[in-house]
Amino acid sequence: MENHGGRPLGGRRRRTQAERDAITVEIGYALATAAFAAALLFGAVAGPVFAFGLAGTARHTLLVSGAIGAAALFTVRVVSVLVRLGRGAGGQPSQPGRTSPDS
Numbered sequence: 001m002e003n004h005g006g007r008p009l010g011g012r013r014r015r016t017q018a019e020r021d022a023i024t025v026e027i028g029y030a031l032a033t034a035a036f037a038a039a040l041l042f043g044a045v046a047g048p049v050f051a052f053g054l055a056g057t058a059r060h061t062l063l064v065s066g067a068i069g070a071a072a073l074f075t076v077r078v079v080s081v082l083v084r085l086g087r088g089a090g091g092q093p094s095q096p097g098r099t100s101p102d103s
Helices: 017-052 056-087
Strands: none
Touching: 017 056
């Protein structure tokens, strides 16, 4: 947003369309990979309930554990990808023509 002076609020420059697109892609990547990892974890933990027809306490424990683990993994994965994005990891090299900042 711009204030009445014509400069972006907070002294930040406006993002280009390419930067906004890159952020959108990173958010989609974070959500998709987090959902995939959470589904795998839930399947691994709760899978025996469906594979072996478990009932009672074992069924409840595995389903709840799988759901809690999947939710935690989803959250951690999304946060880790978005924090990495915020730090600029994997961005452009610090020197033109170099393949990484350490080159």
